[in-house]
Amino acid sequence: MLQVCLNGPRTAADSGAVPMSPAALAEATRQAVAAGAEEVHVHPKTPCGRDSLSPRVVGPVLEAIGAAVDVPVGVTTGTWTEPDPPAPSDGPGSAADRRVERIRSWTVLPRYASVNWHEEGAEAVAAALLERGIGVEAGLWSGTPGPARFLRSPLAPRVLRVLAEVADTDPGSAPATARALLDEVAGGVHGRPVLLHGWDGGAWPVLRLALARGLDTRIGIEDTLLLPDGRPAADNAQLVAAALARES
Template sequence: MLQVCLNGRRGPGDSAAVPVVPGALAEAAAAAVAAGAEDVHVHPRTPCGSDTLSPRVLAETLTAIRAVVDVPVGVTTGAWAEPDPVRRLARVRSWTVLPDHASVNWHEPGAESLAAALLDRGVAVEAGLWSGTDGPARFLRSSLAPRVLRVLAEVTDPSPDTAEDTARALLATLAPLARSPHARPVLLHGEDGSAWPVLRLALSLGLDTRIGLEDTLLLPDGTPAVSNTRLVAAALAGSAEPGASAPETVSA
């Protein structure tokens, strides 16, 4: 499965290609899905461009995107959108239009309660496990681990030279889950300099992965990406390159 991550915390100041308002996000999602993306991850934004968990903005964004795509649409619950765990939980409980799934970064304060609240509301959870944090260890101890939709394994190492090693180390940390009767699918991805090396590793291992302007502004050859669609097309072209391994089911 290839997910498209439309915008993240980036904005027009990073690249004119980054969509922000609901209409632009919907247009970008439709084009990316037409190019082969099977899932959408989006950061709803305030009119001034900040990430938000506002029920009104979330509803506008999800409604616009769902009007043009028929794949699952998920959102972030990152602490940068609302640093206070109590207020973040209240925001999620006030949502009037629900996403299909939401990512919860397990190293952030209040992650366990937030994930439980989402599950109680019928929203699937992507467990965000970042390299270089205690998120993976905390997740391995969590009673909610068997209930998440997938593990979102994120390589935060920005170096293309060491990203693959960091990714393999992160996957090794999650190995106990792979031996569990409650194993969950893994979506492995990187960011910035690690985006393409980690995507290639994920494809070679048969894992789910993602690409989009949240993770990188550059195509594999280093030229600026003019759209999420171009990134999706490049990722799918890479999966068909000679020597790429056939997909297999790998979970953790």
């Protein structure tokens, strides 16, 4: 399975290829699916470009994409979508609490959502998603406590998939980091599919490793702005086409 990750935390300041508005995200999705993407991961954004879990932001994005294509669509739940206030972050106003409140307020639901297991409150956020019938992508980042926490989690058998995320952006060492991450979680995925991907300089080397191992993977503007030959990508569809060309 090839997932397209449309935008991530990037904004127009990073590249003109980053889709931001619901209409732009819908068109980017249509093109990416036409190029061969089978699923979509998106970061709904406010008009000023900030990632948000507000139902007034998430709903229009999901509706626009849903009108354009009929494929599973997932969103992020990263802590930056509902940052902690300046004063105590461990009370009812914490980022985790606010993310849970946002999820419970959604009127349009994604098929799944990613939860970064190294972030505080991951268990509560994942539980809130499951309560609403939303699949959970367990984001396990290399070099973080996330994999170990996930392996101990009672929710681990209930996730939709494991999202093995290689934070090493060095193209030379990223594949080795990816193999170590896969070894770390191998005994605790409970038969769930594993989607392996990297970022920036590590994106294409890790994608090649995922394809060689027969794992699900992803590509898109979130993960890299460049094609395999180093040229800037015009859009997500061009990245998807390049990924599928490497698979064939």
